Each structure stands twice: as structure tokens, then as C-alpha cells.
Amino acid sequence: MYYGWTAKGYRARMGSSAARPKAGNDLATKAPSPAGGVVAVVGASSFLGGNLIALLEEDDRTRRIIALDSDARATRSSKTRAYPFDLTDPKADARLAEVLAAERVDTLVHVSFLSAPSYAAAWAHELESVGTRHAMVAARHAQVRKVVLWSQTVLYGAHPSNPNFLTEQHPLRASRKEPFFADKMEAEAEVLRFADRVPGSVVTILRTAPLLGPTVQNYLTRFLSRRIVPTMMGFDPLLQFVHEVDAIAAFKLAIDRNVPGIFNIVGDGVLPLSTVIKLAGRVAAPIPHPLAETAIAVGWMAQLADAPPSFLKYLRFLCVADGKKAWETMGFRPAYTTREALLDFTSAQRLRDVHLLHEPTA
């Protein structure tokens, strides 16, 4: 991979005023033209996609936004053009290539991933793993040079042998038997292959910690919105979150600056699971882990459980990533710590608990 943008170089160039990158970025392999770039967002209806489009619409540096999703609708601004489009369609690559070429897209943001495990594993595989391949094939065809992919730190896997802070060099060791992780790992491999094959490409992979915040909905918010939260007896791993606003800001940063590479996008600080549950005002129900694994395996098969048994490992062992590289290379600083992200989620969740806040489920 090409790592032209080193930490030292970054600091030297940005000097003290590191707030905004200069327009004529010499590192840009294909810098956005002064008139503004064209950004395509695959997964425009997802949490990240929707918010990112709203953010890009406010920015003059982006000339046009191409919203791509199965139910993409152009409602927000004249800058956005929506193309209803299904990644699971076998001909998705051809259709996507057509759109990308016609709109002369220079940045492809791929955030079309499920935020919670799905019982429909085959469909999820088509969407995430095969869908990413479609997107990369199309990007190559349409000569898109810049790709930003959403990935997650859970892919590092929870193991007792993990160092307390996993860096980007650490191999992805999440269970390959679990489709939720396997598909995302395949998607990442697909994008890295694109980076290898296309000379001069700028590929940024953002591995976010579990997103938490007042509006985001995923497997974690579902877990913490239960009145009684199951935990593994005798285990109290350290957890790490990133606030939804910080995650969106990281994507914006990756679009604005040309920073090839993989980055962990995490909030500062860690919290033990027991403290997380207490701060959220929930009650922990400790279960011996062999028992819990059996119960949840049966529950998942019967489509009663929220998550497959492989998620239980994250309630026992550590899976915390180091966000140093994102700061040094990309200039990303989270505005919220892990604790603040949790408290922000909790304050919204309290309103949801007493039915004062209603939101459509994601």
C-alpha cells in the first residue's frame, strides 16, 4: 500500500494551523478540483450515509453528491442526485459503473453495511461481501481513484491475548464463522485489492469503534436499551465507543483530505462493561458463559436472540483499538470521550424509555 502521507510530513505541512487542509494539496493523487468534487455515497439511507450527505451538502468543496441506495431519494438539496440501486442485484456492478462514469464521480464512499447482525445471512453476504466487490469493480471501471470504506474495530476480535490497544497493523481475528464479521472482513480485503491493483488510488479504510450517540441505532444501542443487560459472570472487559458525530466527522475528514491507509476511529478512554451498564442506569444479569453460549445459540437459531453467540466473546475479552494513527496522519481528534458518548446516548435513551422520544427503527 501507498503511505505517502506520513505523520512528520503532515505536521510540517500543516504547521500550527492544522484546522483546514489547503486547497491545492500537493499530496493529492487526484485532488478535488477547485469547482468541487463529486462524491458518491453507497448506502445513502444508512445512518452514516444520510448524515454524511447532509454534511457534504453544506460544504462548497463538494459540487455534487450521488446518493446510491435501494431507497435513495433526492429530497434534501439540489446538490444531491439519488439513484435507487440495489447492491445485491447481480448486475449491480454494471449499473453502478454507468452511474459513476456518467456523473464523473471522483470519490466513492462505501458505507452500505448492516449495523446489526441479520438472520438473513445469505442476503447480508450478498450485500456486504459481494456488494463491495461490485462497488470496487464499478469504481475501477469508472476510473474512480478515491475510495473511503467503513469498517469496524470489532473485526480485530475479542481475545484474551489482545494487547490493550490494537493498532492498525494487528491482524483481523474476529470469528470467520460469523457472517456478520466475515462479510465485513471480505469487504475490507476487496477494497485493499482495489488499492493494490489501481495505481495512484487513494483508499481510506476507517475502522470505527462501536458507534454510540443519541440517534444512532445498532446492535450496541439495542443491547444497552434493555432494562436488564446480560453479562458474562466474572468478566468485565474494557469497552470503547466512538460518538456518532465523531464518526461522521472522520468520514468528512477522509473525504476532504487524501490520506491513504487504514485508521482506527475511536473515542478517548475506556470503560469497563460493568461501569457502562451502571452509567446507563441498567441492571446487569451475570450469566456463566458456557450457559449463556448455549442459550443464545438456541435463541439465535430460533430467531429470538438479538445477536449470534460469537458476540458473547466481546462481553468477556478485550477489543480496544488505538486511535493514535488517525490523529497523527489524518488529524482526526474525537470531540467526545467514550464516557461522554455513553452519557449522550443515555440521556436520549432515558427519553425513549418513558416514550417521550420516538424514532423510526433503523
Next chain:
Amino acid sequence: MTRATDKQFDGEEAFIDGDGPDSLSPSVVDGDPGRRLPQDDDDEDPDGHDIEAPRSQAALSDDEVAAKIRALEERLDTMIRRPGALPDADAAPPSRFTPSKTVPPGPDSTVFDTARELLSTEFYMRKWGRLGMRNRSEEVDDFGKDPVYEKKVEPFFDFLYERYFRVECEGIDGIPADGRCLLVANHSGTLPYDGMMIKTAVKREHPQHRDVRWLAEDFLFHFPFLGSFSNRIGAVRACQENAERLLQQESLTAVFPEGVKGIGKLFRKRYQLQRFGRGGFIKLALRTGTPIIPVAVVGAEETNPMLLRIDYLSHMMGIPYIPVTPTFPLLGPLGLLPLPTKWKILFGSIVRWNEYGPEAADDEMLVGRLAEQVRGEIQSMLDRAVKQRASVWLG
């Protein structure tokens, strides 16, 4: 504000001077010499306003009445000006007078609201969750050490240190007052108490009461309870990344290069140092430019004398071995209690390798030689202390 007698008044006076929160109780305000309007509020606070005063003294001359009116106007002005002087607390001054002026809100509505809140399970769930935090701090450090929890279990370790093992220290002043430093110690005892005792020793005896983080074996973190407990009191899983991060944070770190081989050694092999891994701690010290202090722990090797080690069942349970001590399988979990031996912790003199740079960490030959040098140092300290010791129990 020259009074040095009672400190709590200083804080309150500062509040009043800055026209701070008016929710302060009148008694505090009255007794305070630093406030601006000494008399005004005194006769105002009980009834809110004193319009009756001029009416009752009707026999006053016009001038006197005019003077009184002027004075009242002035007081009104100051009262109006006061909130203006504090732009960000404009809501506060009215609140001071609300108890006397406004009619209390309808009793039924608040009572029912409170009752509903008290009766909902939500309320109790939240209280219960919050109650659990009383022994826990809301923030832990990078490695999960919880200062509040640590404080809570400290008496237990003090007891072990003072009464149970009656630990004696030697050469503890050799530990630098600040900056990164690596304590390299022998590892022993079927259950690793030595890390906690080194930590307690430095916390109690060292002039700066420095905090020691120690690197614990992997297998500890496979266990329920044990892993999270040691994590909260300051143990860190032993690996190069963690150790480097700790040293970069300039902490005092204890390592046991013998590892599982150390705590798993049989009783007949006591005080014979095992192989020092692959010299990882030397590489660490060279790479981070950290000085090393060799440490010998005497007495710990007899706490759980291991006669036999069962290896073949243990893999299934995720532990390195099943110990057989005179008491262990016999008395059940009770048999794992350590014997009350007399301990002595010897801190050697500091070793610095300024002549080698970080690149020396890649020189396997040098690393091996330095590791052997440190090992020899600890072994000779152990031999000396064991020879001097008259009794295992009394030292």
C-alpha cells in the same frame, strides 16, 4: 479575606463577592462580612418588602419623607442593578424571593408526579444502577485501573503486607523518584501474590509512594473474576505493546520474566531462577531507554509449595497447570490460601545501559547476554537472602 481561621468561609465569600448563586441560605449571607448590602436584605428577606415602614410613621416631616423615598429608590436601583451585574445568572435573583411571594404550585400535581416517579420500576432500576457506582470510579485509566476500587481493597493488601507476610524491604530508595523504570523480579508462589506485594511495598515505603503497574500472565485473563479483579487493581496483561505503552507513560513497571515457568515451578526447585523468556524485557528496556532494577522476592516461594503439577487436564480448562500442594485439592479452594511465610523484598541497584541505543534491541546476542547478567544478579541476591534467613516463618 485575611481570615485564615475557617477555610470554608473563604469559598462562600468569594461567591458573594462575585454576586454568585443567590440560592445561598440567608443565615450564611447574614453572618458574612464580605457582602455588599449588609442591612438591605436583612429586613427584606423575611417579608419580601417593607412598605409598611413609612406608613406607620406618618408624623415625619416632608423632607424626611422625601429622604426616605430617595433612600428607598436607591435601594430599588441597587436591587435592579444587581442582576444586571451578573448577566449569566439572570434567573437566579428572582428565585431568592419566590418562597415568600409566589403561591406554591398546586399540591396535587407535584405529589402525583413524585408518586408516579417513585412507583415506576424505571426509577428504581436507575437508582439501583447508580448505587452500584459507589465503589467504582466513573473513569478508569487506559489499562482499566480503577482508583476508587483500588482504595477499597487497599486495606486487604495492607493486612497481607503488614500482618500476614510481614514484608521487609531493602534498598527501596534506589527506585528513582520519577520517570520510567523497570523492576525485574523472580516469580513464585502458585498464585501470584508477588506483584501485589511489590506494588504495596513501593506504595508504602518509597518516599514518593510511587504506583507500580505489573505485567501479569495471559492465563489470568482467561479466568472469570481473577482477570477483571487484577485489572482493576493495576495488573496489565504482559505483552510488548502494553509494556511499551506503560513505559511511554513514564510509569514504574514490574515484570516477571520467568512467567508461568516461575509460578509453576516445583517446591524442590525453589529459588532457582528459570529461563528468562526470550529476553523480551531487555529488548523493551533497550528500545525505550529504560533503566532496570533487579528485585528478589524471598518467602513467596513457600506460600503454596507445589509438590506436583498436573499438565494434561489443564489445557481443557484454559489454565497452564493444576497445582498439587499439601493442601490444595485436599481442602478444596481453601487449600489455595497462601501460607503465612515471612517475606523479604530486596531491591538491587539501578542498571542503565546508556551505551546502547534502541537499535541494540535487535542484537539477539547482546540481548541474551544482558538478560543473563540481570538473571545472575537476581540469583545472587536470592542466594544471599536465603542463606541469611534463619526460618521460613519468622525470617
